[in-house]
Amino acid sequence: MVNKCIFIGRVGKDPEVRHTADGTAVASFSLAVSESWKGRDGNKQERTEWVNIVAWRKLAEVIGQYVKKGSLLYVEGKMQSREYDGNDGVKRKITEIVINDMKMLGGKTEGGSSRPASSQKPSSQDDDDFPHEPDEEDVPL
Numbered sequence: 322m323v324n325k326c327i328f329i330g331r332v333g334k335d336p337e338v339r340h341t342a343d344g345t346a347v348a349s350f351s352l353a354v355s356e357s358w359k360g361r362d363g364n365k366q367e368r369t370e371w372v373n374i375v376a377w378r379k380l381a382e383v384i385g386q387y388v389k390k391g392s393l394l395y396v397e398g399k400m401q402s403r404e405y406d407g408n409d410g411v412k413r414k415i416t417e418i419v420i421n422d423m424k425m426l427g428g429k430t431e432g433g434s435s436r437p438a439s440s441q442k443p444s445s446q447d448d449d450d451f452p453h454e455p456d457e458e459d460v461p462l
Contacts, residue, residue, distance in 0.1 A: 338385035
């Protein structure tokens with residue numbers, strides 16, 4: 322059996338980095354991943370899915386330092402589901418991708434050109450550069 326997920330997408334909002342009681346770093350954020358195709362009428366169609374991402378330890382610390390809203394990322398990990406009690410006391414289930422690898426991909430810079438990911442400093446993108454994240458106030462990230 323294989324449980325492996327790979328996504329390329331844009332970060333919906335600045336990642337949240339927390340620490341467990343024993344000091345282990347954990348980062349969480351959502352990633353917009355899109356697909357596009359031509360419909361039967363010949364017009365471009367697009368669908369965006371929002372993926373909940375979680376990273377632990379050193380990777381979480383790196384994410385907290387360098388990843389910002391709008392960052393274009395390659396992430397790799399495994400799918401995992403868990404249940405939690407919402408603020409209203411209702412039990413909910415959430416599916417997350419627990420990543421073990423992440424690469425920052427090149428993208429637009431202030432001058433409009435691209436630099437390699439290794440030399441690119443992360444920066445927030447204009448809101449129009451990626452889809453907007455849905456409001457999910459009752460889902461802890």
